[in-house]
Amino acid sequence: MTATLITNIGELVTNDSEIGDGSRLGILRDAAIVLDGNRVAWVGRATDAPATDTRVDVEGRAVVPGFVDSHTHLVFAGERSAEFAARMAGEPYTGGGIMTTVAATRAASTDELRENTRRLLAEATASGTTTVEIKSGYGLTIADERRLLEVASEFTDETTFLGAHVVPAEYANDRAAYVDLVCGEMLVACAPLARWIDVFCDTGAFDEAETRRVLAAGIAAGLLPRLHGNQLEHGPGVRLAVEFGAASVDHCTYLSSVDIDSLAASTTVATLLPGADFSTRAPYADARRLLDAGVTIALATDCNPGSSYTTSMPLMIALAVREMRLTPAEALFAATTGGAAALRRDDISRLAPGMRADLVVLDAPSYVHLAYRPGAPAVSQTWRGGAKHAL
Numbered sequence: 001m002t003a004t005l006i007t008n009i010g011e012l013v014t015n016d017s018e019i020g021d022g023s024r025l026g027i028l029r030d031a032a033i034v035l036d037g038n039r040v041a042w043v044g045r046a047t048d049a050p051a052t053d054t055r056v057d058v059e060g061r062a063v064v065p066g067f068v069d070s071h072t073h074l075v076f077a078g079e080r081s082a083e084f085a086a087r088m089a090g091e092p093y094t095g096g097g098i099m100t101t102v103a104a105t106r107a108a109s110t111d112e113l114r115e116n117t118r119r120l121l122a123e124a125t126a127s128g129t130t131t132v133e134i135k136s137g138y139g140l141t142i143a144d145e146r147r148l149l150e151v152a153s154e155f156t157d158e159t160t161f162l163g164a165h166v167v168p169a170e171y172a173n174d175r176a177a178y179v180d181l182v183c184g185e186m187l188v189a190c191a192p193l194a195r196w197i198d199v200f201c202d203t204g205a206f207d208e209a210e211t212r213r214v215l216a217a218g219i220a221a222g223l224l225p226r227l228h229g230n231q232l233e234h235g236p237g238v239r240l241a242v243e244f245g246a247a248s249v250d251h252c253t254y255l256s257s258v259d260i261d262s263l264a265a266s267t268t269v270a271t272l273l274p275g276a277d278f279s280t281r282a283p284y285a286d287a288r289r290l291l292d293a294g295v296t297i298a299l300a301t302d303c304n305p306g307s308s309y310t311t312s313m314p315l316m317i318a319l320a321v322r323e324m325r326l327t328p329a330e331a332l333f334a335a336t337t338g339g340a341a342a343l344r345r346d347d348i349s350r351l352a353p354g355m356r357a358d359l360v361v362l363d364a365p366s367y368v369h370l371a372y373r374p375g376a377p378a379v380s381q382t383w384r385g386g387a388k389h390a391l
């Protein structure tokens with residue numbers, strides 16, 4: 001068979017508690033893994049490994065499941081470093097800069113958008129991301145939102161229609177007409193290219209009534225709900241996400257006890273975006289309180305040119321450990337299995353027979369180095385669907 005054996009793994013994180021040391025990370029030492037086609041065929045002790053055609057010796061390095069980045073805005077043009085510098089000099093973040101990116105994105109050719117997305121995804125792959133969700137939301141016209149989703153679809157199946165990102169300037173005096181457009185013709189044009197419907201439900205973006213309309217229309221068009229909520233204030237985002245059965249509510253920087261209790265009693269994942277908190281100098285989401293209440297959490301980059309211009313999941317893990325008081329094990333679990341839950345996927349994030357062969361060979365003897373050596377290059381090899389990516 002054309003199987004590949006990856007062996008001499010010093011520490012293998014499987015995320016399968018049935019395998020290895022019995023912990024939630026399912027750690028196996030002196031391990032090996034066999035990939036057959038795009039799946040994992042075998043996991044066990046290196047000394048017990050079956051014979052295969054191809055053998056890769058990773059010389060004692062750690063291997064972890066590929067990172068699942070369940071929240072990005074990768075299709076855009078331009079950059080906003082001046083806005084970042086102004087913010088770091090004391091100006092508040094309002095979300096208003098999104099229109100700068102909308103103007104640059106509308107003016108860009110589809111080839112330019114595709115190349116920018118390809119460049120950012122190559123960067124993400126080099127830092128160990130093997131599954132990525134990509135949203136529209138910088139077009140805000142029927143043709144441009146569709147164009148963004150066409151580009152996103154070339155790179156991932158996890159595409160999200162975010163026509164309700166902000167109200168574009170041309171509708172500033174008639175918000176209702178823009179919501180009508182998003183729920184009507186724009187949705188009809190975009191739904192065939194998207195799996196998810198999303199709304200930026202926050203102050204300065206869309207209010208509760210508008211969010212309800214967009215989510216309901218998206219669901220009626222066959223899309224699955226997810227939501228941006230509670231980033232800038234104690235808003236209705238979490239409550240609506242739970243009510244609509246959303247797979248995830250993302251940001252969760254400002255949460256009430258009621259929000260946390262309702263998340264704990266729901267199947268909605270709280271996706272935390274420490275890169276956005278970092279880049280907007282906002283307080284970090286209270287991950288410790290969420291975990292202690294029994295909420296499933298995910299970590300994602302929110303990669304976008306305004307409020308979190310990073311593709312690095314290792315950086316998210318380091319921030320979550322240092323600033324959100326997660327243990328390294330909790331942060332890694334949130335960056336892999338948490339992301340899979342936020343995308344309602346059960347075929348990724350676990351290294352066990354039958355699962356998709358998405359894994360990262362770290363340039364370190366232990367996964368703990370992801371947080372212990374912040375900013376250092378963390379990844380030696382990224383394998384997606386059983387194939388090693390050239391980094």
Ligand SMILES: [Zn+2]
Nearest residue numbers: 071073228302
């Ligand atoms: Zn976002």
